[in-house]
Amino acid sequence: MKKIFYIVLDGLGDLPLEELGGKTPLESADTPFMDSLAKEGSQGIVYPVREGVAPESDIAVISLLGYSAEEVYTGRGPLECFAEGLEVRDGDLALRVNFATCEEGSWKILDRRVGRNLTTEEAAQLAKEINDKVKLEGAEFIFKNTIGHRGVLLIQKEGELSGNITNTDPAYKKEGVFGVALESFEPFLKEAEPIEGFSEDEKARLSAQLLNEFTKKSREVLEASEINKKRREEGKLLANVILSRDAGDCLPKFKPIKESTGLNFGCFVQMPVEKGIALLSGMEVVDVPLASGDLPKDYKLWAELAIEKIKDFDGLYIHIKGPDEPAHDGNFLKKKEIIELIDKYFFGNLLSKINKEDFAICTTADHSTVCKVKAHTSDPVPLLIFAQNFKDNTESFGESQAKRGSLGKLLGRELIYKLVELAKAS
Incomplete structure (x- = not known):
C-alpha cells in the first residue's frame, strides 16, 4: 500500500470571475506542480458536508475525516x-x-x-x-x-x-x-x-x-x-x-480514525479548530511552526517536514490555511497569488524530493470561499487524487476540469475511504 498525503487547502474553491477571464483564482493561477499531478491523476468534486450546505471549517473537516457531522458535532466552541x-x-x-x-x-x-x-x-x-x-x-x-x-x-x-x-x-x-x-x-x-x-x-x-x-x-x-x-x-x-x-456544552465523541480507516494518520494543522478535531479523532498532531508571515519560507518548511514525518505514519493530513483569508476579503488576486505560492513552495519542494509513485496524493478543500460574496458557499470543491493507474488525462487542476473528472461527485465523509481504497489498490 502507498503512503498517503491528504492535503486540504482551506477555502480553495471559488466561482469564475470576469476579472480573471471567466476563470476561478485556482484556474487562473500558474500551478505547474499541481497540474503535473492532474495530468497523471484523477479529478472530481466534493460536497464537503452535503449539497446545499455552506459549511464552516469545523464541520467540513469533521466530514473530510470520515465522520457524519450531523451525528457527532457539538459546536465549534x-x-x-x-x-x-x-x-x-x-x-x-x-x-x-x-x-x-x-x-x-x-x-x-x-x-x-x-x-x-x-x-x-x-x-x-x-x-x-x-x-x-x-x-x-x-x-x-x-x-x-x-x-x-x-x-x-x-x-x-x-x-x-x-x-x-x-x-x-x-x-x-x-x-x-x-x-x-x-x-x-x-x-x-x-x-x-x-x-x-x-x-x-x-x-x-x-x-x-x-x-x-x-x-x-x-x-x-x-x-x-x-x-x-x-x-x-x-x-x-x-x-x-x-x-x-x-x-x-460538551465535547464530541469520535470513533478513532485508526479504527475507521485501519491507518495511522498524523496531521499538520494551523488553527485551533482543526487541532481540536485532530486530537479528538486520535490523530497525532505534528508540532509545526506557526505562520511567520513569510509564506515561501513557511510552505517550503511544511514540505520538508512532511517528507520527514511521513516516515512515522501511514498518512499525513495537511491543512493549509492560505487561500481562505484573501477570499473573505474579496481579494481574488491575492487568493490567486497564494495558490501559486503553495504550488511553487509546498508542492514544488514536496514533489522534487519524493518518488511520487510511492504515494497516493490527494488535494482538495474544506469549502469554497467565494471572492465575489466574501463568504463560504455551498459550491462543491475540486478534488485531485494522484495514485498510479488512475488517470483522467486532464491538463490542469481546477473547478471546471474537476467537474468532468472520473472520480465524479463525492460527499466529504466518503473521501477518506475512497483515498484509502485507491492507495491500497495502486
Whole structure:
C-alpha cells in the first residue's frame, strides 16, 4: 500500500470571475506542480458536508475525516477550547470568540477582526486583563487568546449550562448546533438569547445571560486598556469588544480514525479548530511552526517536514490555511497569488524530493470561499487524487476540469475511504 498525503487547502474553491477571464483564482493561477499531478491523476468534486450546505471549517473537516457531522458535532466552541488545553466538562459553556472593533459609544461593529493586525502578543495582554478584572455573578470563566484576533471562552458554574444560545457575532447564525455564515448582516453586536425552541429552558436562559454579562464587562476592560490607548495613538483599530459564536456544552465523541480507516494518520494543522478535531479523532498532531508571515519560507518548511514525518505514519493530513483569508476579503488576486505560492513552495519542494509513485496524493478543500460574496458557499470543491493507474488525462487542476473528472461527485465523509481504497489498490 502507498503512503498517503491528504492535503486540504482551506477555502480553495471559488466561482469564475470576469476579472480573471471567466476563470476561478485556482484556474487562473500558474500551478505547474499541481497540474503535473492532474495530468497523471484523477479529478472530481466534493460536497464537503452535503449539497446545499455552506459549511464552516469545523464541520467540513469533521466530514473530510470520515465522520457524519450531523451525528457527532457539538459546536465549534468545545473543539477550540479543547485544542487550547482547557478541560471542557459536560454542562460547561464553550465558545469561539473574536476580538473586534466597535464604534465608541455604540455597539456598531466597524471591523470583526480588528483590521487583521492585532498581534498575538497584544491579544495575550488583553486576555490577561479580562481574566484579571472581569467577574461574573455566580460563575467562573477562562478567556484565552489563540492566534491573532481569535480566542476561546469557557464559562463554568455549579450546575449545567447550555450551548443552545444564539451568537453575539452578527456574521453567523445558529441552526441547531451548526454555525452558518451569513452573506449579509447588520453590523451590530447582538445580545445572546436561547435559540428557537429553548426560550423556556432555564439553562439556556442563564447561559445567554452570563454571556451578555461577560460581553458588557469585558468591553469596559478593553476600552480602558493601555493596549488600545497605544493602538489609538498609532492610528489602528481598537480591540474593544468580544464577538462570540458557536456555543457548545460538551465535547464530541469520535470513533478513532485508526479504527475507521485501519491507518495511522498524523496531521499538520494551523488553527485551533482543526487541532481540536485532530486530537479528538486520535490523530497525532505534528508540532509545526506557526505562520511567520513569510509564506515561501513557511510552505517550503511544511514540505520538508512532511517528507520527514511521513516516515512515522501511514498518512499525513495537511491543512493549509492560505487561500481562505484573501477570499473573505474579496481579494481574488491575492487568493490567486497564494495558490501559486503553495504550488511553487509546498508542492514544488514536496514533489522534487519524493518518488511520487510511492504515494497516493490527494488535494482538495474544506469549502469554497467565494471572492465575489466574501463568504463560504455551498459550491462543491475540486478534488485531485494522484495514485498510479488512475488517470483522467486532464491538463490542469481546477473547478471546471474537476467537474468532468472520473472520480465524479463525492460527499466529504466518503473521501477518506475512497483515498484509502485507491492507495491500497495502486
